[in-house]
Amino acid sequence: MTTIAIVGLGVVGGSFAKALKQKPLSDECVLAIDSDQETLDKALADGVIEEGESHNQTILQRADLVIICLYPEALKNFVQSHKSEFKKGAILTDVTGVKGALMANMEKSLPKQVDFIFGHPMAGRESKGYAYADGAIFQGANYVITPRPENQLANIEKVKKRFERLGFKRISIVTPEKHDEMIAFTSQLCHAIAVSLINSDHPERETASFVGDSYRDLTRIAKINAPLWTELFLENKEALLNAMADFEKQFVAMKHALVTENGCELEEMFQESTERRQRLEEADTKLNQL
């Protein structure tokens, strides 16, 4: 029997609980810790967890796999304050969107009796809380593991095996630095752009009458969990600033082509972006056919 404990039944933790339940394994039992009793009651009523505790009483002592779905600061505090309660030989993992600074920061305080394997399921929702949790969000998503030298290969394999069935398409294993560089680009920069875009509107405009799908798509993620993303941005400052600088360079080059009315250069930029997007779509299609 493998006992899985989910810590934090928010939109990501709740989605894990639901996804695990949708493809149940007979040897698996899913428990949860969440400070909000109502959320636990809801998850129990939905049948996606078998037991819940609003403060750890016995769950951490029993869990073989602990999936901690908390914000970065809360994650650090949780692990620190429950250090001695984790079961010997348990695997711990997280869902945090930044890795380098977080892992360096936590390294010294990690409990010795467990194997903490840092991970990042690249899926989420703009809205927060269990009510928005959805077992389908991992379907076709990317998942990244950033091992520590201390991790046991067999345990990494166990995590991969257990998560694969939730629908993840690509599970990559990279260094925390590589993860942060990529996430700064594919996720954080996108959020920085979406927020800046919608905030650059003039409030007196009747913008809703002039939007098409482009604007709707580009501002979807401007609806953002403000405290969480503030933490994520600050934790990944250097990599994000690099990604922002790369983007600005392209944006300024485009502005220059426009100022100088250089149609050839504009057209080249559009052709380049079309090819790049095409390749991304092809990579996704290819993977979906596997």
Add this chain to the structure above:
Amino acid sequence: MTTIAIVGLGVVGGSFAKALKQKPLSDECVLAIDSDQETLDKALADGVIEEGESHNQTILQRADLVIICLYPEALKNFVQSHKSEFKKGAILTDVTGVKGALMANMEKSLPKQVDFIFGHPMAGRESKGYAYADGAIFQGANYVITPRPENQLANIEKVKKRFERLGFKRISIVTPEKHDEMIAFTSQLCHAIAVSLINSDHPERETASFVGDSYRDLTRIAKINAPLWTELFLENKEALLNAMADFEKQFVAMKHALVTENGCELEEMFQESTERRQRLEEADTKLNQL
């Protein structure tokens, strides 16, 4: 009987033909002019047009409403070279995404016997050509009319009436300058951002393994009709540069908040963007309930 001629059965013109056919009026007959005979044959076979000509022979002489779905330069040339062929009293309209410079440029060469009402259906697809035309793209979309002083109110009403049934939710009537200011922001700036974003990636990266929905959403429109958008950008240079400057100001402010590790400021930006996006969604929802 109202004879409608669609000039150019590309993704937009073809969508008009299909949308008109999906909600047919008994007094309406749809014809088309397209330089590509194969496209005409396809549209005839699909039953979305009743006649087609690869070069105007009789269609313009018969049409009461001519919807010209060509790129800006081609639109100018088409109207110029067929000036004397349009039926007396006909209404002409276009679908061009920029208005100010275009209208000023065309003003002198507009045929006197017709009423040219400039319009912009805010819907499209990343892919071009009749094969991607879809009658549903106007469903819930915005439509903007930018009248000239010479336009007859009754004719503007006629265009509105005939297009309303295709699914447009908001039909706005504004000056060409206002249109261009808004489109620079809601459409062109979004394309400039998407193109710059994907072009700022480093080619040696395996980016596909690290993308989530954010990056997919923000780069969808990076697949772009390069010659068309080069024309659109150049035609709306000043307004687009203003929108780009507004965006840059926000982006630089965010960078500054990050460099100085000002978490409060970041959180405020995220809260502001969340409220703005929320209001946009509410405006859309409200409209859909009407």
